[in-house]
Amino acid sequence: MKRVWWLAALAAAYGAVPLLLGADNYIMSLIVAAMVIGCVALSWALLGNLGGMVSFGHSAFFGVGAYVSAIVTVKLGVPVLAGLALGGIGALLASVVMLPVLRLRGPYFALAILAYAHIFRILATEWTSLTGGSGGIANIPGLPTILGYDMSGKTGAYLTILTIVLAFALAYRAIRASHYGTALRAMHDSEDATRVVGVNSTLLKGLMLMVSAFMAGVAGAFNAHYINFLEPDYAFNGLWVTLPIVAAIFGGYRTIAGPVVGALVVYLLDQLVFKTLIPTGHQLVLGGLLVAMIIFSPTGLLALLRRKDHA
Amino acid sequence: MLELDQVRAGYGAINVLWDVSLKAEAGKLTTIIGPNGAGKTTLLRAIMGLVPVTAGEIRLNGERLNGTPTWEMADHGIAMIPEGRMVFRDMSVEENLIMGAFHKSHRQHVKRRLEEAYEMFPRLRERRTQLAGSLSGGEAQMLAMARGLMSDPRLLIIDEPSLGLAPLIVNELFEILERLKAGGRTIVLVEQNTERAVAVADHVYLMQSGRVALSQSASEVQLQHLHDLYFAR
Amino acid sequence: EEFTVGAELPLTGTLARVGSGMQEGVMVAAEVFNKTNGKHKIKIVTIDDESAPAKAVAAVEKLASQGAVAITGGYGSNNISPASDAANKLGLVYITSGGVDDSLVNSGRKNFFRINNTAGYEKAVQGLLADMGVKSVSIVFSTKEATSDLANSVQKVLATKGVKAVTHSFDPAITDFKPIINKIKLQDKSEAILMVGYENDYVGILRAARVLKPPVKAMIGVWSLATPKMASEFPDLMPNVYGTALLPFPAHFDTADGKAFAEAYKALYKKEPDYLGQFGYVQSMLLFEAIARAADKGTVKKGGVAEELRKTDRDTLIGRVQFGANGDNPNFVHRMGQHQGKNIVIVWPKETATGSMVYPGLPW
Amino acid sequence: MTELILQALYSGLLQGGSYALIALGLALVFGTMRVINLAHGELVLLAAYIAYSVESGLGLNPAWAIPIALLVVSATSAGVYWIVSRIKQDREINSLILTFGIGVILTNLILLIWKADVRSTSSSWLQEAFVVGPLYSMRSELIFFVVSLLLMGGLWWWLSRSWYGRALRAVSSNRDAAKLMGIAPGRTELVSFIVAGMLAGFAGVALYSYGVIQPAYGGALTVKAFIITVLAGVGSIPGVLIGAVLLGVAEALTVTLASSALQELAGMTLFLLVLFVMPNGLMGAARRRG
Amino acid sequence: MLELNNLSVRFGGLTAVNAVTLTVGTHDVVGLVGPNGAGKTTLFNAISGLVRPTGGTIRFDRQDVIRTPIYRRARLGIGRTFQIPQPMHELTVRENLVVAQRFGTGRIDDDKIDEILEFTSLADKAHRDAATELALTELKALEVAKALATTPRLLLLDEVLAGLETSGKRRFMGMLKEMHERFGVGIVIIEHDIETINSLCQRVVVLNFGQLIADGTPDAVFNDPEVIRSYTGAAHA
Numbered sequence A: 001m002k003r004v005w006w007l008a009a010l011a012a013a014y015g016a017v018p019l020l021l022g023a024d025n026y027i028m029s030l031i032v033a034a035m036v037i038g039c040v041a042l043s044w045a046l047l048g049n050l051g052g053m054v055s056f057g058h059s060a061f062f063g064v065g066a067y068v069s070a071i072v073t074v075k076l077g078v079p080v081l082a083g084l085a086l087g088g089i090g091a092l093l094a095s096v097v098m099l100p101v102l103r104l105r106g107p108y109f110a111l112a113i114l115a116y117a118h119i120f121r122i123l124a125t126e127w128t129s130l131t132g133g134s135g136g137i138a139n140i141p142g143l144p145t146i147l148g149y150d151m152s153g154k155t156g157a158y159l160t161i162l163t164i165v166l167a168f169a170l171a172y173r174a175i176r177a178s179h180y181g182t183a184l185r186a187m188h189d190s191e192d193a194t195r196v197v198g199v200n201s202t203l204l205k206g207l208m209l210m211v212s213a214f215m216a217g218v219a220g221a222f223n224a225h226y227i228n229f230l231e232p233d234y235a236f237n238g239l240w241v242t243l244p245i246v247a248a249i250f251g252g253y254r255t256i257a258g259p260v261v262g263a264l265v266v267y268l269l270d271q272l273v274f275k276t277l278i279p280t281g282h283q284l285v286l287g288g289l290l291v292a293m294i295i296f297s298p299t300g301l302l303a304l305l306r307r308k309d310h311a
Numbered sequence B: 001m002l003e004l005d006q007v008r009a010g011y012g013a014i015n016v017l018w019d020v021s022l023k024a025e026a027g028k029l030t031t032i033i034g035p036n037g038a039g040k041t042t043l044l045r046a047i048m049g050l051v052p053v054t055a056g057e058i059r060l061n062g063e064r065l066n067g068t069p070t071w072e073m074a075d076h077g078i079a080m081i082p083e084g085r086m087v088f089r090d091m092s093v094e095e096n097l098i099m100g101a102f103h104k105s106h107r108q109h110v111k112r113r114l115e116e117a118y119e120m121f122p123r124l125r126e127r128r129t130q131l132a133g134s135l136s137g138g139e140a141q142m143l144a145m146a147r148g149l150m151s152d153p154r155l156l157i158i159d160e161p162s163l164g165l166a167p168l169i170v171n172e173l174f175e176i177l178e179r180l181k182a183g184g185r186t187i188v189l190v191e192q193n194t195e196r197a198v199a200v201a202d203h204v205y206l207m208q209s210g211r212v213a214l215s216q217s218a219s220e221v222q223l224q225h226l227h228d229l230y231f232a233r
Numbered sequence C: 001e002e003f004t005v006g007a008e009l010p011l012t013g014t015l016a017r018v019g020s021g022m023q024e025g026v027m028v029a030a031e032v033f034n035k036t037n038g039k040h041k042i043k044i045v046t047i048d049d050e051s052a053p054a055k056a057v058a059a060v061e062k063l064a065s066q067g068a069v070a071i072t073g074g075y076g077s078n079n080i081s082p083a084s085d086a087a088n089k090l091g092l093v094y095i096t097s098g099g100v101d102d103s104l105v106n107s108g109r110k111n112f113f114r115i116n117n118t119a120g121y122e123k124a125v126q127g128l129l130a131d132m133g134v135k136s137v138s139i140v141f142s143t144k145e146a147t148s149d150l151a152n153s154v155q156k157v158l159a160t161k162g163v164k165a166v167t168h169s170f171d172p173a174i175t176d177f178k179p180i181i182n183k184i185k186l187q188d189k190s191e192a193i194l195m196v197g198y199e200n201d202y203v204g205i206l207r208a209a210r211v212l213k214p215p216v217k218a219m220i221g222v223w224s225l226a227t228p229k230m231a232s233e234f235p236d237l238m239p240n241v242y243g244t245a246l247l248p249f250p251a252h253f254d255t256a257d258g259k260a261f262a263e264a265y266k267a268l269y270k271k272e273p274d275y276l277g278q279f280g281y282v283q284s285m286l287l288f289e290a291i292a293r294a295a296d297k298g299t300v301k302k303g304g305v306a307e308e309l310r311k312t313d314r315d316t317l318i319g320r321v322q323f324g325a326n327g328d329n330p331n332f333v334h335r336m337g338q339h340q341g342k343n344i345v346i347v348w349p350k351e352t353a354t355g356s357m358v359y360p361g362l363p364w
Numbered sequence D: 001m002t003e004l005i006l007q008a009l010y011s012g013l014l015q016g017g018s019y020a021l022i023a024l025g026l027a028l029v030f031g032t033m034r035v036i037n038l039a040h041g042e043l044v045l046l047a048a049y050i051a052y053s054v055e056s057g058l059g060l061n062p063a064w065a066i067p068i069a070l071l072v073v074s075a076t077s078a079g080v081y082w083i084v085s086r087i088k089q090d091r092e093i094n095s096l097i098l099t100f101g102i103g104v105i106l107t108n109l110i111l112l113i114w115k116a117d118v119r120s121t122s123s124s125w126l127q128e129a130f131v132v133g134p135l136y137s138m139r140s141e142l143i144f145f146v147v148s149l150l151l152m153g154g155l156w157w158w159l160s161r162s163w164y165g166r167a168l169r170a171v172s173s174n175r176d177a178a179k180l181m182g183i184a185p186g187r188t189e190l191v192s193f194i195v196a197g198m199l200a201g202f203a204g205v206a207l208y209s210y211g212v213i214q215p216a217y218g219g220a221l222t223v224k225a226f227i228i229t230v231l232a233g234v235g236s237i238p239g240v241l242i243g244a245v246l247l248g249v250a251e252a253l254t255v256t257l258a259s260s261a262l263q264e265l266a267g268m269t270l271f272l273l274v275l276f277v278m279p280n281g282l283m284g285a286a287r288r289r290g
Numbered sequence E: 001m002l003e004l005n006n007l008s009v010r011f012g013g014l015t016a017v018n019a020v021t022l023t024v025g026t027h028d029v030v031g032l033v034g035p036n037g038a039g040k041t042t043l044f045n046a047i048s049g050l051v052r053p054t055g056g057t058i059r060f061d062r063q064d065v066i067r068t069p070i071y072r073r074a075r076l077g078i079g080r081t082f083q084i085p086q087p088m089h090e091l092t093v094r095e096n097l098v099v100a101q102r103f104g105t106g107r108i109d110d111d112k113i114d115e116i117l118e119f120t121s122l123a124d125k126a127h128r129d130a131a132t133e134l135a136l137t138e139l140k141a142l143e144v145a146k147a148l149a150t151t152p153r154l155l156l157l158d159e160v161l162a163g164l165e166t167s168g169k170r171r172f173m174g175m176l177k178e179m180h181e182r183f184g185v186g187i188v189i190i191e192h193d194i195e196t197i198n199s200l201c202q203r204v205v206v207l208n209f210g211q212l213i214a215d216g217t218p219d220a221v222f223n224d225p226e227v228i229r230s231y232t233g234a235a236h237a
């Protein structure tokens, strides 16, 4: 039964959305933007749920991914799709520099990662020869033509990011279902207890950090090729972590679909409904919604829906 | 003094206590024994309001106690000495003890009571400024005990005070209990060391699977018999 | 005939302040246009881009779907770049004064226009320094894109003129400027300090300078410094400070256009117009006029607006405006003003000066 | 050169004092409830805007805003607590998003009420230079540095020596055990939020008197405060002072000896270095294992 | 199997373990006793790698393990329990064992897990949340079960019997004996109940103020006047 639902959702995502909404540039660009946030949210939630680590610095990975992909495609002429992968790998390598922060816990970890994000932003600003400094990089090549279909349009971008998110969600699910997933869950508040039974918790956490960094990096790279423009303040903007956190927690960060659904709901509601109601200051409503959500359904939107189902 | 009437309590969906009724007489030491998992700790927590009571009534001197928030228990002169894990880990030993006398009516006696506590457990004096979280298991247990006595309560509820204590200290502990009893305190004691618990007790309740299986005055209790009947599974 | 023009502007987020300033100009332009042009009407639909590129793109797309025939607005090159790309793809004209980055006009957008640029600022600053006869300058600038571009190009030009220019870039997050000013005071020993930043930076720098009193002869800044608002809000910091200014204060508008603008502005917003409003007004007015001309020819939907804009040659509040093939306004030269008492006096260039400069002149 | 460095140290010290003042309320709530109030920066900003209104609207010295700011901000802070206390599970993480949401609301309210303009004091008395030998500062900086030290001393005394302060720490250490001692956790935590609100009130008025404010500034304030809180180690008030001064001095020295563009970089690097050497912050204690 | 040589652990000014030299053979069951705060738990922490000794050496199977990380010591065969139980949060009782087995041994054997659950009387609580839904004694049983699941060769038991009532204790002791015989596990057990030690161990070592003050048969040790003075308060054998 559940499987049927999933197939239907998939068909709708791949078929109905482009067919019904594909002509409306505005809606499509909102959906793509929401999916980018959803992708970062997924990567954030993976680290939070499996690694037990709350990060305030995912913008670091997003930014590094964006820059790496932009630089290799613009300066070295690497094809865009390879650029996306390299962007992810770049972010992964950036996370290797961060491995020492794995010693830290809770807010200490969260902030240390944020510090890295700041450092990367400043590096991107100061390393002018490579990054173009604060002026950034313009005219980043768009998504290529695949199988005769030009992906650089709204629908193409949508299908690309949808596929990326889907692949990441499946990878996430596989990790979670494995014994590594169980051990990771176990580590959260009882690291010593897991170590003394033979779990190399540092390695596992490190791996999760890298996987998560990779995902956020690909999202950043995708966005760079989608927006075609990059500058430090934008690539390393704090919004690339606050919005995903909001989305993930809103949708339910313990679930896999939650962060993505959360991103879509929050972003679309905000832009389509609240913004029409209150053109400036509509974030006010968004803030209120968040507060209400945490109080009335702290485990997220999906849990809320499920509860309604049973009732 | 303290009376439980058909009390039910548990943790969410898991109900642990099934219609427990018992009485603790003023100035007497009432001990509750029973196999592991019988619900003794749950019972004590229910009295203190740390576990919600879903049915029945708890009375203190005839006055209904259900629903009274835990922090108002001190107003009634009740103190609970929980297991040693429940010390304030991020505070020093001395601050932990001081917290024992938090209630307004005891604050002016802090100095004297501290001195008494250190007298009772010299080890704590040596560890005065150490964070309670870094104490050894036994030291933490002593601290919990000493902290509970800081408020000089009329009704003292104690959960397994001898847990993790070295034999020498266990001896002292039971001497302290004797002294407290002699000082007119009402005590409810849960203790795994049945032999010694029954030896200091006036009345013994035996719990099993969340129910009171037996209520006897201490002098009538035949331990060996009880063990054969109730403890062996 | 009524035409919808989209205004894509940051009304919230980090650029909210400048965005709302420009919006005022846009609204005034529509008001004036609708009053004076009997034939056509302009309706403005504003969408807040929240200072974020993706939302700027979405805003442009939404405006297009609501029937906008052109876009006016945009602030910050990082928002303008993708937003104008989107407009370009949709075949809409995009006109702005909110981004001075040169890559905006150098990457082949066919429908992109802007009325100001780095070069215009640079000429003004450098002209003022030349008038002063300053031989050494310390340039304090924010590492943001527009500011560092301007600072670096001013430094280059000055170097060719034999003026010693020392630069101090600062992170936008910085709040205490005393250590920088102290370096200028004890190490650079320059004759003037040039500040390239935003309002909050100026206040910080001027405060630090007022405390440390470096032995300079002039404090010079660029946009949003020589404004009546700054004069009234920071009476202790502003005296004798120089900054780019379109108009003196109290403003006396000689041209009919200027008078219309000032009246409408005061009627709508109950305050003195500032430079943001003027830029917004000029860019929008030029746009509306082009739309009107295209409408008369019936080419609005056929790329006529861009065509008409390209033909623009007109004196405006910011001087003569023409558009080059890349959409840039080659005539743009800013003016320099100086806070004198409660007034702002235009002191450069000579032709438009309303008074002479007080030099040396410092706030302290 | 020595003159430069001396001034940098002095500026850094004063800057540290202001950082500490901003961080204090956050550190208090974090130390006593393990809740990170992401709306803290906005509370500070709210007080700063109140000071602005008092100065520009009533024409009074911003210092007169202190009573009103204390009242309004601590009431708001109490409101934040009221909402936070409604969280039923995973308080540590859920409070993050909750207070973030409140921060968003406050930012937008400030924007709606006070508009997007940049504001700062126009009082010349506060901006006057105060010179001791080769050291220069603004009068208001020095005044609020002293205020900051006094508040810190007071808070330290209150937390470590008063019954209420001890109760606060007890609740954060073990809620159930605190109840057994006769402490009502809810009331105690409410007090901690109210006090944090008052501290934010002071910080906001101070900020207005020597800094520049704008509605979007709250987030940056929260981050600075948060960094100092973490540097300090859970709930340590002396740690807040040391961490803040260290940060201020490191920033000022970077500007003096290297470049002002690298100031933030230096701050962040220092932050990371301290954490790598002392994973529990400057004054945090390591936990017993096993 | 385990050799400690001059092992010391200091916390600031406090020497918790003071130059302890001790060998434990493959088939030994050693009782470790001593007053509260004598350093017993700290000694376990040092052996399992949770605290870094300030001096001395630790060898396991002749191999110096002082720099070996915690998890690898576990895989080498050092299992331990915590005096204050530390269940793995967010997991059920059974999942706790699965993780221990999978990472401690590299294999999964469901039957073995069932056996251990049965063994430790946790079978009916297998699906409870380990961190929030168990009573203290059940948590202690879980500690043992987790350690067993890693198939250790040396088992360090820290007061696992404390809090058990007499018959439970007896049953648990039977289990330990069986474990010892069946799996050939060497055991070091910290315990304050002297009867338990007497019936379980052939050898007892006593710590006092971090120092090893006695090592021998229970008979000999519990009649040692120094042990009586500092620990038991009366002769027990």
Ligand SMILES: Nc1ncnc2c1ncn2[C@@H]1O[C@H](COP(=O)(O)OP(=O)(O)OP(=O)(O)O)[C@@H](O)[C@H]1O
Pocket: B011, B014, B016, B034, B035, B036, B037, B038, B039, B040, B041, B042, B043, E132, E133, E134, E135, E136, E137, E138, E163
């Ligand atoms: N937090 C909890 N959630 C769910 N069930 C619990 C919880 N705490 C205890 N239990 C269950 O309640 C029952 C009684 O536990 P309780 O701690 O009261 O027993 P006890 O008599 O004190 O035993 P012991 O001798 O082990 O201390 C046990 O079966 C236990 O599994």
Ligand SMILES: Nc1ncnc2c1ncn2[C@@H]1O[C@H](COP(=O)(O)OP(=O)(O)OP(=O)(O)O)[C@@H](O)[C@H]1O
Pocket: B127, B130, B134, B135, B136, B137, B138, B139, B164, D287, D288, D289, E011, E014, E016, E034, E035, E036, E037, E038, E039, E040, E041, E042, E043, E083
């Ligand atoms: N992290 C620490 N910091 C400071 N002192 C510590 C720390 N850990 C342990 N101690 C002290 O070291 C001593 C030894 O502690 P340990 O836990 O080893 O005792 P123990 O022999 O296990 O006692 P018990 O029988 O009470 O469990 C104790 O006095 C304790 O207070």
Ligand SMILES: [Mg+2]
Pocket: B040, B041, B042, E135, E136
């Ligand atoms: Mg119990």
Ligand SMILES: [Mg+2]
Pocket: B136, B137, B138, E040, E041, E042, E083, E158
């Ligand atoms: Mg111990």
